[in-house]
Amino acid sequence: MNCLCNYYICLMNSLVEENYLKTLFLLSNEQGKVSVNDLSKRLELKMPTVTSMMKKLAEKRLVHYEKYKPVRLTENGQREAAHIIRKHRLTEMFLVDVMGFGWEEVHDIAEQIEHVKSPVFFDKMDQILGHPSFDPHGSPIPDVEGNIQGPQYRLLSACKKGERATFMAVADSSEEFLRYLNSKGLSLETELEILSVEPFDGSMTISYRDHDSETLSKVVADKLLVV
Amino acid sequence: MNCLCNYYICLMNSLVEENYLKTLFLLSNEQGKVSVNDLSKRLELKMPTVTSMMKKLAEKRLVHYEKYKPVRLTENGQREAAHIIRKHRLTEMFLVDVMGFGWEEVHDIAEQIEHVKSPVFFDKMDQILGHPSFDPHGSPIPDVEGNIQGPQYRLLSACKKGERATFMAVADSSEEFLRYLNSKGLSLETELEILSVEPFDGSMTISYRDHDSETLSKVVADKLLVV
Protein backbone atom coordinates (compact mmCIF):
# COMPACT_ATOMS: atom_id res chain seq x y z
CA MET A 1 0.00 0.00 0.00
CA ASN A 2 1.47 3.30 -0.96
CA CYS A 3 1.63 6.75 0.51
CA LEU A 4 -1.57 8.52 -0.51
CA CYS A 5 -3.58 5.38 0.01
CA ASN A 6 -2.31 5.26 3.56
CA TYR A 7 -3.10 8.92 3.86
CA TYR A 8 -6.72 8.37 2.96
CA ILE A 9 -7.09 5.25 4.99
CA CYS A 10 -5.50 6.96 7.90
CA LEU A 11 -7.84 9.91 7.48
CA MET A 12 -10.86 7.67 7.24
CA ASN A 13 -9.65 5.65 10.18
CA SER A 14 -9.07 8.63 12.32
CA LEU A 15 -12.31 10.30 11.31
CA VAL A 16 -14.37 7.30 12.30
CA GLU A 17 -12.32 6.37 15.33
CA GLU A 18 -12.22 9.91 16.56
CA ASN A 19 -15.99 10.12 16.44
CA TYR A 20 -16.36 6.97 18.52
CA LEU A 21 -13.82 8.19 21.07
CA LYS A 22 -15.33 11.64 21.31
CA THR A 23 -18.85 10.30 21.68
CA LEU A 24 -17.75 7.83 24.33
CA PHE A 25 -16.04 10.64 26.22
CA LEU A 26 -19.05 12.92 26.08
CA LEU A 27 -21.53 10.17 26.98
CA SER A 28 -19.40 9.11 29.96
CA ASN A 29 -19.47 12.65 31.26
CA GLU A 30 -23.22 12.91 30.76
CA GLN A 31 -24.29 9.56 32.14
CA GLY A 32 -21.42 7.71 33.75
CA LYS A 33 -21.70 4.21 32.28
CA VAL A 34 -21.99 3.91 28.53
CA SER A 35 -23.49 0.87 26.82
CA VAL A 36 -23.10 -0.28 23.25
CA ASN A 37 -26.71 0.72 22.80
CA ASP A 38 -26.06 4.29 24.00
CA LEU A 39 -23.21 4.64 21.53
CA SER A 40 -25.23 3.16 18.73
CA LYS A 41 -28.05 5.62 19.34
CA ARG A 42 -25.84 8.68 19.63
CA LEU A 43 -23.73 7.76 16.60
CA GLU A 44 -26.81 6.65 14.65
CA LEU A 45 -25.17 3.33 13.85
CA LYS A 46 -26.55 -0.18 14.33
CA MET A 47 -25.41 -2.08 17.38
CA PRO A 48 -23.36 -4.74 15.57
CA THR A 49 -21.39 -1.95 13.96
CA VAL A 50 -20.57 -0.53 17.36
CA THR A 51 -19.73 -3.94 18.82
CA SER A 52 -17.25 -4.62 16.08
CA MET A 53 -15.65 -1.21 16.41
CA MET A 54 -15.35 -1.69 20.16
CA LYS A 55 -13.38 -4.85 19.50
CA LYS A 56 -11.12 -2.96 17.16
CA LEU A 57 -10.61 -0.07 19.58
CA ALA A 58 -9.97 -2.55 22.37
CA GLU A 59 -7.21 -4.12 20.25
CA LYS A 60 -5.70 -0.67 19.89
CA ARG A 61 -5.88 -0.16 23.65
CA LEU A 62 -8.21 2.79 23.33
CA VAL A 63 -11.19 1.28 25.15
CA HIS A 64 -11.83 -1.39 27.76
CA TYR A 65 -14.35 -3.79 26.31
CA GLU A 66 -15.85 -6.95 27.77
CA LYS A 67 -18.88 -8.69 26.33
CA TYR A 68 -22.19 -7.49 27.72
CA LYS A 69 -20.46 -4.87 29.88
CA PRO A 70 -20.47 -1.09 29.62
CA VAL A 71 -17.59 0.38 27.60
CA ARG A 72 -14.87 2.61 29.09
CA LEU A 73 -12.06 4.62 27.57
CA THR A 74 -8.53 3.61 28.49
CA GLU A 75 -6.10 6.29 29.54
CA ASN A 76 -4.87 6.55 25.95
CA GLY A 77 -8.44 6.70 24.68
CA GLN A 78 -9.24 9.40 27.21
CA ARG A 79 -6.27 11.47 26.10
CA GLU A 80 -7.12 11.07 22.43
CA ALA A 81 -10.75 11.96 23.02
CA ALA A 82 -9.88 15.02 25.09
CA HIS A 83 -7.54 16.13 22.34
CA ILE A 84 -10.32 16.03 19.76
CA ILE A 85 -12.68 17.84 22.08
CA ARG A 86 -10.00 20.44 22.67
CA LYS A 87 -9.74 20.99 18.92
CA HIS A 88 -13.52 21.16 18.60
CA ARG A 89 -13.98 23.69 21.36
CA LEU A 90 -11.03 25.85 20.38
CA THR A 91 -12.46 25.96 16.89
CA GLU A 92 -15.88 26.99 18.16
CA MET A 93 -14.30 29.77 20.18
CA PHE A 94 -12.28 30.91 17.19
CA LEU A 95 -15.32 30.92 14.94
CA VAL A 96 -17.23 33.09 17.40
CA ASP A 97 -14.55 35.42 18.72
CA VAL A 98 -12.36 35.86 15.66
CA MET A 99 -14.65 35.22 12.73
CA GLY A 100 -17.83 36.67 14.16
CA PHE A 101 -20.18 33.70 13.94
CA GLY A 102 -23.11 33.33 16.32
CA TRP A 103 -22.82 30.62 18.98
CA GLU A 104 -25.63 28.73 17.25
CA GLU A 105 -23.75 28.46 13.94
CA VAL A 106 -20.48 26.94 14.99
CA HIS A 107 -21.09 23.38 16.09
CA ASP A 108 -21.34 21.77 12.66
CA ILE A 109 -18.33 23.59 11.30
CA ALA A 110 -16.22 22.66 14.33
CA GLU A 111 -17.38 19.06 13.93
CA GLN A 112 -15.46 19.00 10.66
CA ILE A 113 -12.43 21.07 11.60
CA GLU A 114 -11.80 19.07 14.79
CA HIS A 115 -10.36 16.31 12.59
CA VAL A 116 -7.68 18.50 11.01
CA LYS A 117 -4.17 17.19 11.68
CA SER A 118 -1.97 20.17 12.37
CA PRO A 119 -0.80 20.97 15.87
CA VAL A 120 0.43 24.43 14.82
CA PHE A 121 -3.00 25.31 13.48
CA PHE A 122 -4.70 24.75 16.82
CA ASP A 123 -1.79 26.22 18.76
CA LYS A 124 -2.17 29.39 16.72
CA MET A 125 -5.90 29.54 17.43
CA ASP A 126 -5.20 29.01 21.11
CA GLN A 127 -2.64 31.79 21.11
CA ILE A 128 -4.82 34.23 19.16
CA LEU A 129 -7.67 33.55 21.59
CA GLY A 130 -5.39 33.99 24.61
CA HIS A 131 -5.66 30.38 25.83
CA PRO A 132 -9.36 30.32 26.59
CA SER A 133 -10.72 27.89 29.20
CA PHE A 134 -14.27 27.69 27.88
CA ASP A 135 -15.96 27.45 24.52
CA PRO A 136 -18.85 29.71 23.43
CA HIS A 137 -21.33 27.29 25.01
CA GLY A 138 -19.60 27.38 28.39
CA SER A 139 -18.00 23.94 28.03
CA PRO A 140 -14.46 23.65 29.36
CA ILE A 141 -11.60 23.33 26.85
CA PRO A 142 -9.16 20.52 27.76
CA ASP A 143 -5.50 21.57 27.93
CA VAL A 144 -2.84 20.22 25.54
CA GLU A 145 -2.25 17.19 27.79
CA GLY A 146 -5.95 16.37 27.63
CA ASN A 147 -6.70 17.40 31.19
CA ILE A 148 -10.10 18.96 31.59
CA GLN A 149 -11.20 20.76 34.69
CA GLY A 150 -14.89 21.41 34.64
CA PRO A 151 -16.37 23.67 37.27
CA GLN A 152 -19.35 22.03 38.92
CA TYR A 153 -22.45 23.56 37.45
CA ARG A 154 -26.01 22.86 38.59
CA LEU A 155 -29.00 22.42 36.35
CA LEU A 156 -31.28 25.40 36.38
CA SER A 157 -34.09 22.90 36.86
CA ALA A 158 -32.57 21.96 40.22
CA CYS A 159 -32.89 25.52 41.55
CA LYS A 160 -35.69 26.62 43.90
CA LYS A 161 -38.03 29.58 43.99
CA GLY A 162 -36.33 32.77 45.11
CA GLU A 163 -32.81 31.60 44.25
CA ARG A 164 -30.45 33.69 42.13
CA ALA A 165 -28.07 32.05 39.69
CA THR A 166 -25.78 32.91 36.80
CA PHE A 167 -26.30 31.14 33.48
CA MET A 168 -22.87 29.63 32.68
CA ALA A 169 -23.26 26.90 30.05
CA VAL A 170 -25.67 24.94 27.91
CA ALA A 171 -26.08 21.17 27.87
CA ASP A 172 -27.19 21.25 24.24
CA SER A 173 -25.30 23.10 21.48
CA SER A 174 -27.80 22.42 18.72
CA GLU A 175 -28.61 25.30 16.44
CA GLU A 176 -32.32 24.85 17.19
CA PHE A 177 -31.95 25.19 20.94
CA LEU A 178 -29.50 28.08 20.75
CA ARG A 179 -31.80 29.95 18.38
CA TYR A 180 -34.52 29.55 20.97
CA LEU A 181 -32.25 31.03 23.65
CA ASN A 182 -31.34 33.89 21.32
CA SER A 183 -35.03 34.61 20.83
CA LYS A 184 -35.43 34.81 24.61
CA GLY A 185 -32.40 37.09 24.93
CA LEU A 186 -30.62 34.51 27.08
CA SER A 187 -26.84 34.53 26.80
CA LEU A 188 -24.03 33.22 29.00
CA GLU A 189 -23.21 35.11 32.21
CA THR A 190 -26.78 36.39 32.47
CA GLU A 191 -27.93 36.65 36.08
CA LEU A 192 -31.27 34.95 36.68
CA GLU A 193 -33.77 35.09 39.50
CA ILE A 194 -36.20 32.21 39.89
CA LEU A 195 -39.60 33.72 40.49
CA SER A 196 -41.58 30.50 40.68
CA VAL A 197 -41.48 26.79 39.87
CA GLU A 198 -44.64 25.04 38.73
CA PRO A 199 -44.76 21.70 40.60
CA PHE A 200 -47.04 20.13 37.98
CA ASP A 201 -44.71 20.22 34.96
CA GLY A 202 -41.52 21.65 36.40
CA SER A 203 -41.71 24.80 34.29
CA MET A 204 -40.06 27.89 35.75
CA THR A 205 -40.73 31.57 35.66
CA ILE A 206 -37.58 33.66 35.86
CA SER A 207 -36.47 37.25 35.45
CA TYR A 208 -33.20 38.56 34.03
CA ARG A 209 -31.95 41.88 32.70
CA ASP A 210 -34.85 43.65 31.03
CA HIS A 211 -37.02 40.52 31.03
CA ASP A 212 -39.33 40.77 34.06
CA SER A 213 -41.02 37.43 33.64
CA GLU A 214 -40.22 34.63 31.23
CA THR A 215 -41.48 31.09 31.55
CA LEU A 216 -39.19 28.20 30.61
CA SER A 217 -40.35 24.60 30.27
CA LYS A 218 -38.66 21.80 32.21
CA VAL A 219 -37.11 20.61 28.93
CA VAL A 220 -35.35 23.95 28.60
CA ALA A 221 -34.47 24.32 32.29
CA ASP A 222 -32.79 20.91 32.08
CA LYS A 223 -30.41 22.25 29.46
CA LEU A 224 -29.27 25.39 31.24
CA LEU A 225 -26.30 25.12 33.60
CA VAL A 226 -25.88 27.70 36.33
CA VAL A 227 -23.71 28.55 39.27
CA MET B 1 -28.11 2.48 5.14
CA ASN B 2 -28.69 5.07 7.79
CA CYS B 3 -27.82 8.67 8.35
CA LEU B 4 -24.35 8.73 9.88
CA CYS B 5 -23.16 5.97 7.62
CA ASN B 6 -24.17 8.05 4.68
CA TYR B 7 -22.46 10.96 6.31
CA TYR B 8 -19.16 9.11 6.48
CA ILE B 9 -19.46 7.55 3.10
CA CYS B 10 -20.35 10.90 1.64
CA LEU B 11 -17.37 12.47 3.35
CA MET B 12 -15.05 9.76 2.15
CA ASN B 13 -16.56 9.95 -1.28
CA SER B 14 -16.18 13.64 -1.51
CA LEU B 15 -12.71 13.64 -0.02
CA VAL B 16 -11.42 11.19 -2.59
CA GLU B 17 -13.41 12.52 -5.51
CA GLU B 18 -12.49 16.07 -4.71
CA ASN B 19 -8.82 15.20 -4.77
CA TYR B 20 -9.14 13.62 -8.20
CA LEU B 21 -11.07 16.60 -9.55
CA LYS B 22 -8.70 19.13 -8.06
CA THR B 23 -5.64 17.34 -9.35
CA LEU B 24 -7.14 16.98 -12.80
CA PHE B 25 -7.93 20.69 -12.83
CA LEU B 26 -4.43 21.69 -11.75
CA LEU B 27 -2.70 19.29 -14.13
CA SER B 28 -4.80 20.55 -17.07
CA ASN B 29 -3.72 24.07 -16.31
CA GLU B 30 -0.10 23.03 -16.05
CA GLN B 31 0.17 20.75 -19.04
CA GLY B 32 -2.96 20.83 -21.17
CA LYS B 33 -3.73 17.16 -21.76
CA VAL B 34 -3.80 14.87 -18.74
CA SER B 35 -3.26 11.13 -18.97
CA VAL B 36 -4.19 8.43 -16.51
CA ASN B 37 -0.50 8.09 -15.88
CA ASP B 38 -0.10 11.77 -15.00
CA LEU B 39 -2.93 11.52 -12.51
CA SER B 40 -1.61 8.33 -11.04
CA LYS B 41 1.82 9.90 -10.49
CA ARG B 42 0.51 13.11 -8.97
CA LEU B 43 -1.98 11.35 -6.71
CA GLU B 44 0.53 8.63 -5.85
CA LEU B 45 -1.97 5.94 -6.78
CA LYS B 46 -1.52 2.97 -9.11
CA MET B 47 -2.88 3.33 -12.62
CA PRO B 48 -5.68 0.76 -12.30
CA THR B 49 -6.99 2.70 -9.34
CA VAL B 50 -7.14 5.84 -11.42
CA THR B 51 -8.72 4.05 -14.38
CA SER B 52 -11.50 2.70 -12.24
CA MET B 53 -12.12 6.05 -10.60
CA MET B 54 -12.25 7.70 -14.03
CA LYS B 55 -15.04 5.31 -14.96
CA LYS B 56 -16.89 6.20 -11.82
CA LEU B 57 -16.44 9.94 -12.33
CA ALA B 58 -17.50 9.56 -15.95
CA GLU B 59 -20.73 7.90 -14.77
CA LYS B 60 -21.32 10.89 -12.53
CA ARG B 61 -20.72 13.22 -15.49
CA LEU B 62 -17.73 14.84 -13.85
CA VAL B 63 -15.11 13.80 -16.41
CA HIS B 64 -15.02 12.83 -20.07
CA TYR B 65 -13.31 9.47 -20.27
CA GLU B 66 -12.59 7.28 -23.25
CA LYS B 67 -10.23 4.32 -23.19
CA TYR B 68 -6.62 5.17 -23.98
CA LYS B 69 -7.48 8.86 -24.35
CA PRO B 70 -6.48 11.79 -22.15
CA VAL B 71 -9.02 12.68 -19.46
CA ARG B 72 -10.94 15.98 -19.37
CA LEU B 73 -13.23 17.55 -16.80
CA THR B 74 -16.84 18.12 -17.85
CA GLU B 75 -18.38 21.48 -17.16
CA ASN B 76 -19.76 20.13 -13.88
CA GLY B 77 -16.41 18.68 -13.00
CA GLN B 78 -14.74 21.97 -13.80
CA ARG B 79 -17.13 23.86 -11.56
CA GLU B 80 -16.66 21.39 -8.70
CA ALA B 81 -12.90 21.48 -9.01
CA ALA B 82 -12.78 25.26 -9.13
CA HIS B 83 -14.94 25.35 -6.03
CA ILE B 84 -12.50 23.20 -4.10
CA ILE B 85 -9.57 25.27 -5.31
CA ARG B 86 -11.43 28.39 -4.25
CA LYS B 87 -11.82 26.95 -0.77
CA HIS B 88 -8.16 25.94 -0.69
CA ARG B 89 -6.84 29.32 -1.76
CA LEU B 90 -9.19 31.33 0.42
CA THR B 91 -8.06 29.22 3.36
CA GLU B 92 -4.39 29.84 2.55
CA MET B 93 -5.05 33.56 2.39
CA PHE B 94 -6.91 33.45 5.67
CA LEU B 95 -4.14 31.50 7.37
CA VAL B 96 -1.56 34.05 6.28
CA ASP B 97 -3.45 37.33 6.56
CA VAL B 98 -5.67 36.66 9.56
CA MET B 99 -3.84 34.01 11.54
CA GLY B 100 -0.31 35.12 10.84
CA PHE B 101 1.16 31.97 9.31
CA GLY B 102 4.06 32.14 6.87
CA TRP B 103 3.29 31.41 3.22
CA GLU B 104 5.37 28.24 3.50
CA GLU B 105 3.24 26.78 6.31
CA VAL B 106 -0.24 26.95 4.88
CA HIS B 107 -0.48 24.46 2.03
CA ASP B 108 -0.92 21.31 4.10
CA ILE B 109 -3.47 22.86 6.43
CA ALA B 110 -5.50 24.23 3.52
CA GLU B 111 -5.35 20.80 1.90
CA GLN B 112 -7.45 19.53 4.79
CA ILE B 113 -9.76 22.49 5.30
CA GLU B 114 -10.64 22.70 1.60
CA HIS B 115 -12.93 19.68 2.14
CA VAL B 116 -15.05 21.34 4.82
CA LYS B 117 -18.72 21.53 3.85
CA SER B 118 -20.01 24.90 4.96
CA PRO B 119 -20.66 27.68 2.49
CA VAL B 120 -21.02 30.25 5.29
CA PHE B 121 -17.58 29.38 6.61
CA PHE B 122 -15.85 30.22 3.35
CA ASP B 123 -18.12 33.19 2.69
CA LYS B 124 -17.08 34.58 6.03
CA MET B 125 -13.40 34.12 5.22
CA ASP B 126 -13.95 35.80 1.88
CA GLN B 127 -15.68 38.72 3.52
CA ILE B 128 -13.09 39.13 6.29
CA LEU B 129 -10.34 39.10 3.66
CA GLY B 130 -12.20 41.61 1.48
CA HIS B 131 -12.79 39.24 -1.46
CA PRO B 132 -9.18 38.61 -2.40
CA SER B 133 -8.30 37.65 -5.99
CA PHE B 134 -5.04 35.88 -5.23
CA ASP B 135 -3.72 33.50 -2.63
CA PRO B 136 -0.44 34.01 -0.75
CA HIS B 137 1.45 32.23 -3.54
CA GLY B 138 0.03 34.51 -6.22
CA SER B 139 -2.43 31.95 -7.60
CA PRO B 140 -5.82 33.33 -8.61
CA ILE B 141 -8.84 32.50 -6.42
CA PRO B 142 -11.84 31.33 -8.48
CA ASP B 143 -15.08 33.22 -7.80
CA VAL B 144 -18.17 31.57 -6.26
CA GLU B 145 -19.36 30.43 -9.69
CA GLY B 146 -16.03 28.74 -10.27
CA ASN B 147 -14.77 31.23 -12.83
CA ILE B 148 -11.08 31.83 -12.64
CA GLN B 149 -9.29 34.61 -14.41
CA GLY B 150 -5.58 34.15 -14.33
CA PRO B 151 -3.36 36.97 -15.49
CA GLN B 152 -0.78 35.73 -17.97
CA TYR B 153 2.48 35.38 -16.14
CA ARG B 154 5.80 34.48 -17.74
CA LEU B 155 8.40 32.20 -16.30
CA LEU B 156 11.40 34.04 -14.96
CA SER B 157 13.48 31.52 -16.86
CA ALA B 158 12.01 32.92 -20.13
CA CYS B 159 13.34 36.41 -19.43
CA LYS B 160 16.47 37.77 -21.03
CA LYS B 161 19.53 39.61 -19.77
CA GLY B 162 18.80 43.24 -18.91
CA GLU B 163 15.05 42.77 -18.54
CA ARG B 164 13.19 43.96 -15.47
CA ALA B 165 10.27 42.00 -14.06
CA THR B 166 8.10 41.80 -10.98
CA PHE B 167 7.87 38.49 -9.11
CA MET B 168 4.12 37.73 -8.95
CA ALA B 169 3.56 34.05 -8.20
CA VAL B 170 5.22 30.70 -7.55
CA ALA B 171 4.63 27.52 -9.51
CA ASP B 172 5.43 25.38 -6.45
CA SER B 173 3.89 25.94 -3.01
CA SER B 174 5.90 23.31 -1.19
CA GLU B 175 7.27 24.24 2.19
CA GLU B 176 10.77 23.33 1.04
CA PHE B 177 10.80 25.65 -1.95
CA LEU B 178 9.19 28.55 -0.10
CA ARG B 179 11.70 28.23 2.71
CA TYR B 180 14.42 28.55 0.10
CA LEU B 181 12.83 31.73 -1.26
CA ASN B 182 12.52 33.08 2.29
CA SER B 183 16.21 32.45 2.80
CA LYS B 184 16.93 34.48 -0.34
CA GLY B 185 14.63 37.28 0.80
CA LEU B 186 12.43 36.76 -2.24
CA SER B 187 8.77 37.62 -1.69
CA LEU B 188 5.88 38.43 -4.04
CA GLU B 189 5.84 41.83 -5.72
CA THR B 190 9.61 42.08 -5.55
CA GLU B 191 11.09 43.88 -8.58
CA LEU B 192 13.88 41.95 -10.23
CA GLU B 193 16.53 42.87 -12.74
CA ILE B 194 18.14 40.12 -14.77
CA LEU B 195 21.85 40.77 -14.75
CA SER B 196 22.92 37.72 -16.73
CA VAL B 197 21.82 34.34 -17.98
CA GLU B 198 24.30 31.48 -18.15
CA PRO B 199 23.71 29.71 -21.48
CA PHE B 200 25.29 26.48 -20.24
CA ASP B 201 22.86 25.58 -17.43
CA GLY B 202 20.25 28.32 -17.67
CA SER B 203 21.10 29.74 -14.25
CA MET B 204 20.43 33.42 -13.76
CA THR B 205 22.01 36.22 -11.82
CA ILE B 206 19.54 38.84 -10.67
CA SER B 207 19.38 41.82 -8.38
CA TYR B 208 16.47 43.01 -6.24
CA ARG B 209 16.03 45.35 -3.30
CA ASP B 210 19.16 45.14 -1.17
CA HIS B 211 20.44 42.07 -2.97
CA ASP B 212 22.91 43.22 -5.59
CA SER B 213 23.68 39.86 -7.12
CA GLU B 214 21.98 36.53 -6.44
CA THR B 215 22.31 33.49 -8.64
CA LEU B 216 19.29 31.23 -9.18
CA SER B 217 19.45 27.82 -10.83
CA LYS B 218 17.24 27.00 -13.81
CA VAL B 219 15.18 24.73 -11.52
CA VAL B 220 14.32 27.74 -9.38
CA ALA B 221 13.87 30.18 -12.26
CA ASP B 222 11.34 27.74 -13.72
CA LYS B 223 9.20 28.08 -10.63
CA LEU B 224 9.08 31.86 -10.43
CA LEU B 225 6.31 33.65 -12.35
CA VAL B 226 6.80 37.26 -13.28
CA VAL B 227 5.14 40.08 -15.20
Next chain:
DNA sequence: ATAATAAGTTAGATATATCTAACAAAAATA
Protein backbone atom coordinates in the same frame (compact mmCIF):
# COMPACT_ATOMS: atom_id res chain seq x y z
C1' DA C 1 -40.46 -18.10 38.73
C1' DT C 2 -41.67 -17.58 34.32
C1' DA C 3 -42.54 -15.07 30.29
C1' DA C 4 -41.70 -11.13 27.58
C1' DT C 5 -38.78 -7.46 26.15
C1' DA C 6 -34.53 -5.15 25.50
C1' DA C 7 -29.69 -5.31 24.73
C1' DG C 8 -25.77 -7.52 22.76
C1' DT C 9 -23.32 -10.74 19.79
C1' DT C 10 -22.17 -13.59 15.75
C1' DA C 11 -22.07 -14.60 11.06
C1' DG C 12 -22.32 -13.28 6.76
C1' DA C 13 -23.47 -9.67 3.00
C1' DT C 14 -22.49 -5.09 0.68
C1' DA C 15 -20.02 -1.13 -0.94
C1' DT C 16 -15.81 1.41 -1.51
C1' DA C 17 -11.09 2.51 -2.73
C1' DT C 18 -7.29 0.52 -3.02
C1' DC C 19 -3.86 -3.09 -4.64
C1' DT C 20 -1.29 -6.91 -7.80
C1' DA C 21 -0.83 -9.72 -11.80
C1' DA C 22 -1.67 -10.48 -16.36
C1' DC C 23 -2.80 -8.82 -20.69
C1' DA C 24 -3.52 -5.16 -24.52
C1' DA C 25 -2.72 -0.98 -26.90
C1' DA C 26 0.06 2.89 -28.11
C1' DA C 27 4.35 5.12 -28.55
C1' DA C 28 9.20 5.14 -29.07
C1' DT C 29 13.23 3.12 -30.86
C1' DA C 30 16.13 0.36 -33.63
Next chain:
DNA sequence: TATTTTTGTTAGATATATCTAACTTATTAT
Protein backbone atom coordinates in the same frame (compact mmCIF):
# COMPACT_ATOMS: atom_id res chain seq x y z
C1' DT D 1 8.88 -2.19 -40.40
C1' DA D 2 9.79 -4.80 -36.37
C1' DT D 3 10.87 -4.64 -31.63
C1' DT D 4 10.90 -2.75 -27.25
C1' DT D 5 9.13 0.21 -23.83
C1' DT D 6 5.60 2.78 -21.87
C1' DT D 7 0.95 3.37 -20.97
C1' DG D 8 -3.55 1.62 -20.06
C1' DT D 9 -7.05 -1.91 -19.02
C1' DT D 10 -9.15 -6.06 -17.02
C1' DA D 11 -9.87 -9.29 -13.55
C1' DG D 12 -9.62 -10.52 -9.21
C1' DA D 13 -7.91 -9.85 -4.20
C1' DT D 14 -7.83 -7.11 0.24
C1' DA D 15 -9.22 -4.05 3.86
C1' DT D 16 -12.68 -1.25 6.04
C1' DA D 17 -16.99 0.30 7.96
C1' DT D 18 -21.22 -0.52 7.46
C1' DC D 19 -25.59 -3.38 7.22
C1' DT D 20 -29.32 -7.46 8.09
C1' DA D 21 -30.79 -11.72 10.04
C1' DA D 22 -30.50 -14.98 13.45
C1' DC D 23 -29.28 -16.15 17.91
C1' DT D 24 -27.98 -15.27 22.99
C1' DT D 25 -27.84 -12.95 27.28
C1' DA D 26 -29.66 -9.74 30.50
C1' DT D 27 -33.39 -7.20 32.34
C1' DT D 28 -38.14 -6.22 33.26
C1' DA D 29 -42.77 -7.33 34.03
C1' DT D 30 -46.31 -10.49 35.11
